[in-house]
Amino acid sequence: MFEMIGGLLAFSFYEGLVFGLIAVGMYLTFRMINFPDLGVEGSFPFGGAVVAVLIVKGWNPFIATIAAAFAGSLVGVATSMLNTKLRIPALLCGIIMIVSLWSINLRVMGNRANISLLREETIFHKIADLVGISYGRIEVDILVALVLAVITFFVLNWFLCTQIGLALRATGDNEQMVRGLGSDTEMNIVIGCSIANGLVALAGAVICQAQGFSDVGMGIGILVMGLASVILGDAIFRPKGVTSMLLAATAGAFVYRLFITVALRMGMPPGDLKLITGLLVTIALVIPFIRKKIRHEWVPPASRLF
Amino acid sequence: MGDTANKNVLQLRDVKKIFSHGTIDEVTALNGINLTVQEQDFISIIGSNGAGKSTMLNVIAGVFPPERGGKVIIDGDDVTNLPEYRHSAYTGRVWQEPQVGTASKMTIEENLAMAYLRGKKRGLKAASNKELRALFREALKQLGLGLEDRLNAPVGTLSGGQRQSLSLVMATISKPAILLLDEHIATLDPKTAQTVLKLSKMIIDKEKMTTMMVTHNMEIALRFGNRLVMMHRGKVIVDIGEERKNTLTINDLVNAFEQASGEKFDDDSVLLSHR
Ligand SMILES: Nc1ncnc2c1ncn2[C@@H]1O[C@H](COP(=O)(O)OP(=O)(O)O)[C@@H](O)[C@H]1O
Numbered sequence: 361m362f363e364m365i366g367g368l369l370a371f372s373f374y375e376g377l378v379f380g381l382i383a384v385g386m387y388l389t390f391r392m393i394n395f396p397d398l399g400v401e402g403s404f405p406f407g408g409a410v411v412a413v414l415i416v417k418g419w420n421p422f423i424a425t426i427a428a429a430f431a432g433s434l435v436g437v438a439t440s441m442l443n444t445k446l447r448i449p450a451l452l453c454g455i456i457m458i459v460s461l462w463s464i465n466l467r468v469m470g471n472r473a474n475i476s477l478l479r480e481e482t483i484f485h486k487i488a489d490l491v492g493i494s495y496g497r498i499e500v501d502i503l504v505a506l507v508l509a510v511i512t513f514f515v516l517n518w519f520l521c522t523q524i525g526l527a528l529r530a531t532g533d534n535e536q537m538v539r540g541l542g543s544d545t546e547m548n549i550v551i552g553c554s555i556a557n558g559l560v561a562l563a564g565a566v567i568c569q570a571q572g573f574s575d576v577g578m579g580i581g582i583l584v585m586g587l588a589s590v591i592l593g594d595a596i597f598r599p600k601g602v603t604s605m606l607l608a609a610t611a612g613a614f615v616y617r618l619f620i621t622v623a624l625r626m627g628m629p630p631g632d633l634k635l636i637t638g639l640l641v642t643i644a645l646v647i648p649f650i651r652k653k654i655r656h657e658w659v660p661p662a663s664r665l666f
Numbered sequence: 667m668g669d670t671a672n673k674n675v676l677q678l679r680d681v682k683k684i685f686s687h688g689t690i691d692e693v694t695a696l697n698g699i700n701l702t703v704q705e706q707d708f709i710s711i712i713g714s715n716g717a718g719k720s721t722m723l724n725v726i727a728g729v730f731p732p733e734r735g736g737k738v739i740i741d742g743d744d745v746t747n748l749p750e751y752r753h754s755a756y757t758g759r760v761w762q763e764p765q766v767g768t769a770s771k772m773t774i775e776e777n778l779a780m781a782y783l784r785g786k787k788r789g790l791k792a793a794s795n796k797e798l799r800a801l802f803r804e805a806l807k808q809l810g811l812g813l814e815d816r817l818n819a820p821v822g823t824l825s826g827g828q829r830q831s832l833s834l835v836m837a838t839i840s841k842p843a844i845l846l847l848d849e850h851i852a853t854l855d856p857k858t859a860q861t862v863l864k865l866s867k868m869i870i871d872k873e874k875m876t877t878m879m880v881t882h883n884m885e886i887a888l889r890f891g892n893r894l895v896m897m898h899r900g901k902v903i904v905d906i907g908e909e910r911k912n913t914l915t916i917n918d919l920v921n922a923f924e925q926a927s928g929e930k931f932d933d934d935s936v937l938l939s940h941r
């Protein structure tokens with residue numbers, strides 16, 4: 361019994377850390393710079409495609425993973441430039457990128473819908489060798505995910521409090537003010553989107569190595585999952601300040617994956633999982649509303665966007 | 667005034683601005699403005715609703731460029747076609763609405779840290795530190811509103827008057843070449859408005875700030891500044907210097923308006939309040 365719960369938690373912890381990268385990226389775009397970037401649904405499989413192709417070509421898996429993250433950040437640059445330079449509304453920029461990346465991902469993988477990595481050496485093999493745990497154990501997965509999550513956390517926590525990072529966050533709060541205080545808001549949005557998409561592609565590259573293949577359809581549902589994590593993290597932890605926001609996003613991803621894993625283990629048919637997601641997100645969004653209603657506070661009509 | 671007093675801080679040359687060009691909504695908001703502002707000038711600007719006062723400040727701040735042929739020169743640099751974020755190196759600004767000049771979800775310290783870097787290059791150094799916090803506290807202390815003890819409070823939790831006072835500090839903390847105040851007390855209650863007005867005057871005097879202040883209140887326009895400019899239908903129709911301004915009355919202003927515009931001064935349509 362305890363072993364099962366332990367296993368459940370360990371698995372959700374691993375998944376939460378990896379999907380936490382996506383949640384943090386989406387927190388950055390949706391919440392901090394206020395740029396609802398839907399393109400992550402394309403940059404996630406893009407990261408997977410790039411890493412798979414490079415590893416099959418014989419690249420060192422660590423370098424291939426970094427290259428995939430970098431490639432993903434270029435997707436973010438493209439999405440945000442459609443908005444800032446060509447003045448296309450943000451939601452449409454994301455949609456344009458999703459459809460375009462489907463074809464690009466097929467091309468990257470040499471016109472195949474998937475690439476197997478089962479006979480290749482991945483970062484998981486390398487880390488397993490390095491610490492002397494046998495490959496395939498959950499400890500290896502957790503270690504890889506933890507290292508990435510911790511590095512990401514410390515780098516972003518530092519960056520968002522630098523002069524550029526502050527301007528980036530202020531852009532999401534009051535664009536007019538930021539321009540009036542001499543910071544290029546367009547550049548800030550491009551930087552923010554490139555970091556976010558880099559993180560999402562990094563997650564794609566890691567998941568692809570963990571599951572042993574890259575698939576052109578692996579991005580489907582990522583957007584909803586990332587949003588669910590962001591919203592759950594917000595609702596449960598109500599973060600204020602950079603550090604707590606980053607932690608809340610990751611914790612939101614953990615809670616979300618825990619719900620899904622428990623539901624599966626309890627024998628729920630996989631087809632019902634999307635309904636669970638829908639219910640979770642609805643509850644998380646409605647809690648603040650009910651809280652205010654109980655205190656007889658006036659609640660303004662909901663935003664038509666996010 | 668010292669011997670630097672004759673330096674031109676701002677020159678507007680034949681500045682025109684037409685909105686919705688070529689449509690039935692076409693508006694000529696600025697119709698050939700020529701204006702020279704000298705160092706340490708404090709200009710009060712009045713004019714009817716829609717006269718083009720805000721549009722003129724927007725052109726100076728670089729929100730949009732003037733029509734071709736017009737020129738904006740600040741501190742000797744031609745800034746006519748620079749994007750807004752580069753204009754800001756020269757201009758500090760307080761808007762009419764407190765929520766435009768401040769970021770409500772960020773703390774007082776974060777707002778000031780943003781303002782402190784106006785006109786400087788932003789890099790990967792920490793946005794704030796101990797020395798800066800001390801500087802921010804010092805700047806807030808002079809307001810006498812107790813904000814110096816609330817550096818970590820989100821700005822959204824401040825009152826309108828507190829936010830507008832903070833905007834004032836933010837607009838001046840990096841010593842811009844010119845301070846632009848656009849009806850910055852218009853949304854405040856009368857008592858708070860007087861407080862913020864006094865604080866403005868104090869900071870302008872202390873920092874020897876070159877200032878353009880738009881107001882719809884003739885009495886305030888007469889009481890503050892060394893120069894008074896009246897705008898009407900996109901033009902500067904009256905420009906009164908220090909000597910004449912000191913003895914000017916509201917009646918003189920009404921006469922000056924009627925003479926310059928050739929129109930009858932009508933309190934309702936002109937909307938200049940002189941309570
Ligand atoms: N962004 C804009 N787009 C279209 N018309 C504008 C814009 N800004 C101002 N105007 C028009 O230009 C004229 C001058 O406006 P404004 O400068 O705001 O006047 P004031 O500040 O003197 O009251 C008005 O007729 C106004 O409707």
Ligand SMILES: [Mg+2]
Pocket residue numbers: 719720721849
């Ligand atoms: Mg105005």
